[in-house]
Amino acid sequence: MIAPRRFLPSVSSLLALEAVDRLGTATAAAEDLALTHSAISRQLKTLEAQIGVSLFRREGKGLALTPAGLDYAASVRDYLQDLARSSMKIRAAGEKxxxxxxxxxxxxxxxxxxxxxxxxxxxxxxxxxxxxxxxxxxxxxxxxxxxxxxxxxxxxxxxxxxxxxxxxxxxxxxxxxxxxxxxxxxxxxxxxxxxxxxxxxxxxxxxxxxxxxxxxxxxxxxxxxxxxxxxxxxxxxxxxxxxxxxxxxxxxxxxxxxxxxxxxxxxxxxxxxxxxxxxxxxxxxxxxxxxxxxxxxxxxxx
The missing domain is CATH 3.40.190.290 (D-Maltodextrin-Binding Protein; domain 2)
Incomplete structure (x- = not known):
């Protein structure tokens, strides 16, 4: 059974979270995903609101993941890798x-x-x-x-x-x-x-x-x-x-x-x-x- 839709964040917001965790800043994440800085910020705010947990904290002009954010980012990375592998698998197999x-x-x-x-x-x-x-x-x-x-x-x-x-x-x-x-x-x-x-x-x-x-x-x-x-x-x-x-x-x-x-x-x-x-x-x-x-x-x- 799939979880209710309200618990399923968009792939875009998860990509934004993973990129910020991997690269360290929203600016670098925006460049990596070919988005604007404001678009990354919106994705992260939407994700936090949907999850109901603080995933980031401000450190000067940058962002740092909270302990909960770090754990969640690790799970998200595994999910994105599994999704990519599944997509590659079906693409390679075609109708087979x-x-x-x-x-x-x-x-x-x-x-x-x-x-x-x-x-x-x-x-x-x-x-x-x-x-x-x-x-x-x-x-x-x-x-x-x-x-x-x-x-x-x-x-x-x-x-x-x-x-x-x-x-x-x-x-x-x-x-x-x-x-x-x-x-x-x-x-x-x-x-x-x-x-x-x-x-x-x-x-x-x-x-x-x-x-x-x-x-x-x-x-x-x-x-x-x-x-x-x-x-x-x-x-x-x-x-x-x-x-x-x-x-x-x-x-x-x-x-x-x-x-x-x-x-x-x-x-x-x-x-x-x-x-x-x-x-x-x-x-x-x-x-x-x-x-x-x-x-x-x-x-x-x-």
Whole structure:
């Protein structure tokens, strides 16, 4: 239910409030919004009268927001951003239905996007928008229909579609390897590259391969993209998901540092809110993902 109209200020007055808060003066706000100083003043007076709370106080020739005004301006900024995103979403989709999906950068680039073309061909009336996320988020706040989750079934309040387990492979530039094949212990003498979102990944890999190690150090990256490039340029050995490693092996930019691949406990899931039944477009995407995974799992057996 929408609130009574008397509680809904005009967008113009909210833009004036946001601009004064952001720029510090009514004069700067007027210039930013291509309005006169008096027009900004009228918008602010109308807004205060409608809200019934003092949002500004005079400080010399300028205006300063009251504590209530500062809180309200922060809420208004979020509202304006949401309104702008919604407008951009419908403008981009046109007459089509649209889906907003949160994706992990590497998974989106190397696994999802190469396959998403077939979904677009099969369902030309649905536009899929991808939003890159590195950290967990809240479906109640973020305007997303679904998201790609890596880990276990530890996300409260969501439904899961299992996309498969992950295998990892140590990879490095071909010139970083000496003559002859390397063994697992040999990697302890080489520079190791680390990912912020996967602390302890190397320690876990060595333990799973029969050579426990701890306190392993090396260059640290926040995304696989940068870590891959560092490995390509010879900075060290990167521990990569198989779907990334295979691409780089085929390109000849990287090579396996040791033979074999190692399965880990974490899996990839598509998740969506438990209390929000999938829309028709989302159900189409989930059905399609299920078919894709059945044919081409995240880690194909090779």
């Amino acid at each position: 239905s649209s889906l907003n999906i949160g994706v992990l950068p590497a998974f989106g680039t190397h696994w999802l996007l190469p396959r998403l073309k077939s979904f677009a061909v099969q369902y030309p009336d649905i536009t899929v928008n991808l939003s890159t996320r590195l950290a967990p988020f809240d479906f109640s706040r973020d305007k997303l229909d679904a998201a790609i989750h890596f880990g276990t079934r530890d996300w409260p309040g969501v439904e899961y579609l299992d996309l498969g387990q992950e295998n990892i492979i140590p990879a490095c530039a071909p010139e970083l390897l000496g003559p002859g094949a390397l063994r697992v212990p040999d990697l302890l003498t080489m520079p190791l590259l680390h990912l912020e979102s996967r602390p302890g990944a190397w320690e876990d890999w060595f333990e799973r391969n029969g050579h426990p190690a701890d306190r392993l150090r090396g260059m640290l990256f926040d995304q696989f993209t940068h870590m891959v490039e560092a490995a390509v340029h010879g900075f060290g050995v990167a521990l990569l998901p198989e779907f990334i490693a295979r691409v780089e092996f085929e390109r000849g930019r990287l090579t396996p540092a040791v033979a074999g691949r190692t399965p880990i406990d974490s899996r990839y899931f598509c998740v969506w809110p438990h209390l929000r039944p999938p829309s028709r477009p989302l159900q189409r995407l989930l059905d399609w993902l299920g078919q894709i995974v059945a044919q081409q799992p995240v880690h194909p057996d090779r």
